[in-house]
Amino acid sequence: MASASSKERSRDGIAELARRRGFLWQAFEIYGGASGFYDYGPLGALLKRRVEEAWRKFYLREGFYEIETTNVAPREIFEASGHLESFTDRAxxxxxxxxxxxxxxxxxxxxxxxxxxxxxxxxGEINLMFQTRIGLSKEERDEEAQEKTEGYLRPETAQGIFINFQRLLRFNRDKLPFGVIQIGKAYRNEISPRKSLIRLREFTMAEAEVFVDPGEKSNHPRFDEVKDRMLWFVPSEGEGGEKSLEEAVRSGIISNEYLGYHIVKVEEFLERIGIPRDKLRFRQHRPEEMAHYARDCWDAEFLSDRYGWMEIVGVADRGDYDLSSHASHSNTDIGVHVQLPAREGETVKTKAKITPHVIEPSYGIDRIIYALLESSFYEEQVGKEKRKVLRLKNEIAPIIAAVFPLLNRDELKSKAKEVFQMLRDTSIFVEYDDSGSIGRRYRRQDEIGTPYCITIDYETLADDTVTVRERDTMKQVRVPIGKLEEVLV
RNA sequence: GCGUCGAUGGUCUAGAGGUAUGACUUGGGCCUUCCAAGCCCACUGCCCGGGUUCAAAUCCCGGUCGACGCACCA
Incomplete structure (x- = not known):
């Protein structure tokens, strides 16, 4: 046991760090815990918020609008979505x-x-949805009345977007294509949740729904911008490997341009926040592993040292499954009138009514947080000490910079506090620390991924310059206080 | 959900019937002109419930949580 567990422990350095430094805590700990639930501590919450903010910016720039819909929904929604039927069988x-x-x-x-x-x-029952009651229900009421009060916590955020489709279409002035995003909690009562953030019962999803005329799926207006991007594809059949998107679409591995475009966008985003490209691949679902709503699905998989390949994003072609199903269950017409291109010699353009198809990139934010923590964690020998460092990108680091007085003396401390306060008043999130030796303080910040440390020394008192020490190289440069803001961005 | 193993300060660990070892961390102090230095002081612990026993961290039963394997993951 000793050798196995010590091996386990060294592989598990990031889990220990995450717990100790306030990234990730098991939920309900003082009551013995409950499987499949985690709380984010102060640094974890900052990190997660910054990842979400980066994601939001990324998709807003792509022209998507964000909405926020409810976590609880009445039974009918999941009758229509197919989740009730797919989840409630006895096993x-x-x-x-x-x-x-x-x-x-x-x-x-x-x-x-x-x-x-x-x-x-x-x-028992396979029922991955958490059931609840909406409003009061009397026990003696009949079955039909019971069903009326039946509600569920959503197992994906997507349905909130689909059921608002008419409103969203109108908001987009009746034009296709358009895209909508949502970040929020989803809930699945997993049979056996495991592996820290990999399988949770309550988790955060970031989903984008792209509504497109099925006739236009293979004609993405910005396909040229992404077509040369090289990706690692693993199709459900045949040879996988590194290919350009254009090649993948042309050879039929990727069935349409919209799907392909969004697969590239997924990789762009993941790379941007710091998931290493060589640890990413796109794997196509085999027909039997596909969700009930999907006609095609590609997972972005991250190669974890601990858990092997794991899904962090799914990009699905949901076809017209959801819109058609909600249309018929709710008895609502959600067809969209589109203009057909005028043919040679025709004077009047014909109109057609179609049901849009949906391309859906669906990100598991918690899994992405795990992937970021694991892949940015390094232990390296510095002199006699092991240095633990989280090489997080500046864009997502919980704390941008820490301000230290070189020595624990009043004149340096008051100057350092002044600089600290000045930076806090900007949008740069900084921390102040004057305890222990300067080396200890540097290492503390390394461990939580702070990219910069600012040190106030006696030279600062003379000429208003400070040293800025960079996390990854441990190199220092002297910078005038007035220039700090631009150096740190 | 099944099986195997495990759970001791914040973290990691010693202890295998007499209420607990050490290290690191953390807080306070001294020292210190740049990478977890040194010295002094201090705080903090046997997962929960039941049983056996004069006495349980230690033995037994049940639970919770975790790791791993199987299964599950629309």
């Missing part, structure tokens, strides 16, 4: 080979295991 498990089966026409508790012929036992 059985084979006592012998442990295979799991959904109860269906062919399989029930009294039957035999289709895999090995072993005895089956009930394994």
């Amino acid at each position: 059985v498990v084979c006592k012998h080979c442990k295979s799991f089966f959904r109860v269906s026409e062919g399989v029930d508790v009294r039957g035999k295991c289709p895999e090995c012929g072993g005895e089956l036992e009930a394994a």
Whole structure:
């Protein structure tokens, strides 16, 4: 056990750091905890917010508008979305080979295991949605009345966008294509949540829904901007490997330009916030692993030292599944009139009514946070000490800079506090520290990914310059206080 | 959900029937003109519940949480 657990521990350095330095805490800890729930501590919350902010900016720049919809929704929404049907079957498990089966026409508790012929036992309900009640319900009421009060926590944020489609279309002045984003919590009552942030019961998703005329799917107006981008594709069939997007689309690996465009955007974003490109690939779902709504799906996978390849973003072609289904369940017409291009010799343009298709990049923010922490964590030998450093990009680092007096003396401390306060008054988030030796303070900041440390020394008192020490190189430059703001951005 | 193993200050750890070891961290002080230095002082702990026993961190039972394997992950 000793050797296994010490190996475990060294591989787990980032988990220990995240806990100790206030990034990530198991939820409900003082009550013994509950599996699948994590709280973000002060630094974790800052990091997460900065990642979300970077994501928001990225998609707003692409022309998307953000909306915010409810976490709780009535039963009908999930009847229409297909989640109720896909989630509430009873399940059985084979006592012998442990295979799991959904109860269906062919399989029930009294039957035999289709895999090995072993005895089956009930394994409860597969219901990944958390159920709740909306309003009061009297127990003696009939079943129909019960159903009326039945509500669920959303298992994805997307439905809130689909059910507002008409409003959104109108907001976009009845023109396709357009895109909508949402960042928010989603909930899935996982059977066995594990692996820190990888499988949570409550998690943050950032989803973008692109509505496009199906006839235009292979004609993205900005395809040229991204077509030469090289990506690592792993299709469900045939050879994978590094290809340009254009090649992938032309050879049919990627079925349309819209899907391809957004796959590239996913990689651009991930790279921008600091996920290393060589740890990223795009893997296509096999038909049997596809969600009920998807006609095609590509996962952006991150190569984790700890967990191997793991999904951090899914890019799905949902076709017209959601809009059509909500249209029929809600008895609403959500078709869109589009103009067809005028043909040779025709004087009148024809109009057609179509149901848009949806391309959906869906980001698991918590998994991305994990990937960022793991891939930016380094332990390196500096002299006799091990230096732990989080090489986070400036754009997402929880704290941009820390201000120190070189020595714990009043004249340096008061000057340092002055500089600290000056920076806090800008949008640059800084920290102040005067405890222990200067070296200790540098290392403390390295550990939490602070890119810069500003030190006030006696020279500062003479000429108003400070040293700025860079996290990754540990090199220092002298900078006038007045120029700090531009140096730190 | 099943199986195996585990849980001791903030972190990591020693202890295998007599209420706990050490290191680091943290806080205070001294020292210190740039990378976890040194010295002094201080704080903090046996996952929860039940049982056995004069006595339980230690043994037994149950639970919770975690790691790993199987299954699950629309």
